[in-house]
Amino acid sequence: MFLLLIHIISLYWSINVPLDHDIHISVCDIYQNKNDDGLELTFKIFYDDLLKAVGLEMGEELPEKYGSADTLINQYIEDHFKLKINGELVSLKYIESVSSPPAVWTTMSINYSEPIRSIYVKNDILTELFDDQRNLVNYQIEKEKSSISFDTKSIDKNIILDPK
Numbered sequence: 001m002f003l004l005l006i007h008i009i010s011l012y013w014s015i016n017v018p019l020d021h022d023i024h025i026s027v028c029d030i031y032q033n034k035n036d037d038g039l040e041l042t043f044k045i046f047y048d049d050l051l052k053a054v055g056l057e058m059g060e061e062l063p064e065k066y067g068s069a070d071t072l073i074n075q076y077i078e079d080h081f082k083l084k085i086n087g088e089l090v091s092l093k094y095i096e097s098v099s100s101p102p103a104v105w106t107t108m109s110i111n112y113s114e115p116i117r118s119i120y121v122k123n124d125i126l127t128e129l130f131d132d133q134r135n136l137v138n139y140q141i142e143k144e145k146s147s148i149s150f151d152t153k154s155i156d157k158n159i160i161l162d163p164k
Contacts, residue, residue: 024049024130028081028123030139037113039141041092043077043106049126050076050104073097073106077125084120085112116141121148122156 027044051058054076066072074094083090095107123135127150135150141161148157 024126024133026123026125026133026135028135028137030119030137030141032141033109038109038111041108041110043081043108043125044103045106045125046102047099047104048102049129053126053129070094070097073104074108077106077108080123080125082120082122083110084118085110086114086117087120117161119159119161120156121150121159123150124155127152127155 024046026046029042030039032038033040048058050073051060054072056062062069062072066075077094078092081092083092090110090112092108092110095109097104097106099105119139119141121137123137125135126133127135131152133152136147137150138147139145139159144161146159148159150157
């Protein structure tokens, strides 16, 4: 069923959405969930760039080692996006991915109930492919709201939160 969906999306894109784009960007939004017991992350990555990063072409079947596209997307993000909260490496929990051409939206979460004083972010999504790749991270944690940018020369940053 999923492969059929991929073929339909591929056909739609080949007719309606130009695959070549001059901008190479990903966006990750990080915000505290409503219960204050963790963070939710939403990634937006261009679909064609993500396929290229994992060595696939539009409409190509997934390698057998991946049970689903969800597994492949989860693995790519886990390999290229790392978070440390208060100095502790945290695991991302995959929730879902939704294709909304020309991008894939992926939602993940982190269970973390302690006060957050600092966050270390390493984000090298697609930097192995494009010299002009930019990765934006927007965050809203506690009462702080801001954005940081990553590129091929700057793939990691520390965020110190105001302890108010």
